Amino acid sequence: MLEEDELKPYVGGILKQLLARYSIDSLMVFNFEGGKKNSQTARIFSGYDMSAMGYPRNYEGCPLLTLEMIHHFLRSSESWLSLSQDNFLLIHSEHGGWPVLAFALAALLVYLRRCKDERKALETIHKYAPPGLVELYSPLNPAPSHLRYLKYVSRRHKSPELWPPADRMLNLNCAIIRTVPNFDGQGGCRPIFRIYGPDPLAPNDSSAKVLFSTPKTDDFVQLYTQCFSTDMLEEDELKPYVGGILKQLLARYSIDSLMVFNFEGGKKNSQTARIFSGYDMSAMGYPRNYEGCPLLTLEMIHHFLRSSESWLSLSQDNFLLIHSEHGGWPVLAFALAALLVYLRRCKDERKALETIHKYAPPGLVELYSPLNPAPSHLRYLKYVSRRHKSPELWPPADRMLNLNCAIIRTVPNFDGQGGCRPIFRIYGPDPLAPNDSSAKVLFSTPKTDDFVQLYTQEDSEIIKINIRCPVRGDIVMECVSVDEDFKHEVMVFRVMFSTAFVEDNLLLLDRDQIDILWDTKHRFPVDFRVEVIFSEIDATTSIHTSEPSSESESNHITDAASEQNGLNNVHDGFDVISMQETEISNGTPEHNIPDSRSVQTSQMEPENIHSSAPEAESVGPTIQDRELSVDAPKFEDDNDAIADTSSSQEAESVGPTSQEDELAENASAGEESEGSTTNSTANSDAQLADPPGSEADAATAEHSDANSESGSPSGSASSSSPKFDEDTEEAGTADAEVQSIELEGS
Structure with a gap:
């Protein structure tokens, strides 16, 4: 990099040698300058009565000219050389301008048809330069972009009258990188894209601007x-x-x-x-x-x-x-x-x-x-x-379904001896109140000996929990295990899903697809699986919201206690199928989920989306605006044999897969094991109509009276089941017994 007092005699000496051999009128001078309109080299040329045509040394850091400038250089050179055989071009570049000068000379060879191959033209010019000169002045190898623009020049020979073509305005939608490069030493990178070019909406301004830049x-x-x-x-x-x-x-x-x-x-x-x-x-x-x-x-x-x-x-x-x-x-x-x-x-x-x-x-x-x-x-x-x-079609409309039952395959170990006493709770919006999206307790297993019992890995392979609860929208299903006194609870798993995405009325979950305590994965056998079986709402029937009668004891928001009047010695809430009578079905789970991490906080009503300013846009009809298109069925207090038969039919309706056939076989096995008790159960139903001092009947009557007085079956269900979260713990509304997990209040 010569100083001004050194550059003038250096360039002046070269010009004197040229002018000693060629006439000054035979020379057309081009200068690739550093950006200054009146550069030092241009002043030196003017001292010899030579006017230099200036071009920039790069375009936004790339040692290239725009297509318009390339066209101007090539046409000017061709015209000057065609005037006389004694005419010559004097092309000079200021410090660091060799890469763009080399491209310009290669483009001239291609333009004048002195070289048909673009790569050979570029290599021919580079032979005149000292080795490594391009690397010295350009941190990036400009050859790929040089060759691309040389191919643009070659297209001029196909249709000279249409070259260069007019600029087109396009939308640059996206850039896709296939196969990630290794720029962090670990096989990855954090890419940032920037787009430079003229303002497409300002055709009279050809200066380059930043059109796009990924925020840092x-x-x-x-x-x-x-x-x-x-x-x-x-x-x-x-x-x-x-x-x-x-x-x-x-x-x-x-x-x-x-x-x-x-x-x-x-x-x-x-x-x-x-x-x-x-x-x-x-x-x-x-x-x-x-x-x-x-x-x-x-x-x-x-x-x-x-x-x-x-x-x-x-x-x-x-x-x-x-x-x-x-x-x-x-x-x-x-x-x-x-x-x-x-x-x-x-x-x-x-x-x-x-x-x-x-x-x-x-x-x-x-x-x-x-x-x-x-x-x-x-x-x-x-x-x-x-x-x-x-x-x-997204998001799809909420579907109202009957959540018939949940089947646990292979009993988890939550009592330290290979067993558990499961209790299920279902939370979600009232399916018969489309204008109320707040979550309520839709189902809760009562803490009584009739519904809660110990299941061990030695004696039981499958636990079937009859729920028979209509659900709609976003649903949370919890399973907790209690001790023998029903005082201490420990969370087994939790699942949240949307009924809009339930396919074939079946939801299959393995141990990697359920929310569990961080340190309890070892308590679940490798082949643990939960199968949640649904059925469509029958459009020919309806769900009554009036107080229960002797003909229909179940409400649309179901507490398992309301089914006690159909029980004697058989547990309708839990069906146990022994290992000798069944085989483990081989359902295909959704996907295996890694040990990814997320976090939970406090509870809030889901309808509380609010802003102190109007929202930017409408996002479509809300849940409150939707109406139910079908009526829901009644829930009769059938005996256990009928309930199990119904469950079997529902399982068969899911689809003709081997897994669902096996579900039907499991339900049928349960029906056969209970067939001998059908008559006694039916007689018990008749006796339970007017129970003389039966504790189960007293609980049923109390539950029925509470529903009749409040007029809201969800209120009874909600009050009978403690919520497993921080609000219940702080408010002290859960059972007096200490839970196994204490959640931090926000």
């Missing part, structure tokens, strides 16, 4: 990870803490470019929302869990995804600011993973969830959630993925 999320993530705090901050501490983060954000981004979401603890006017409002920011609130499961309902997920997509599509400068109050990281992580899947940024649901969890400190999930919610998270992420197959 590393800076955002660095700030984001600072937001994790395992401490429960007081109000006087939270305000300066969150306020400091907001000030950093607003120093970089306009307040008008941010859409704010807040996963809050249940209060409509939470402390964090008040802090946001102090900065003129309106936060859209979502609950942190649904019946203890750190998930959103399908309706809320749709609302969040549509709102986010619409906001981001309005401008490239728009951002999402997503905050969760103390303990809300699990549902926030799920929401971000769902957004990656929804926007097609990640096709694999498991990878999307793991990508988000990498930003969280290790152990944060276990700290906030006693159960691993990853299986339910992945299930709902798969629901989101189905949107790509038929966007116009």
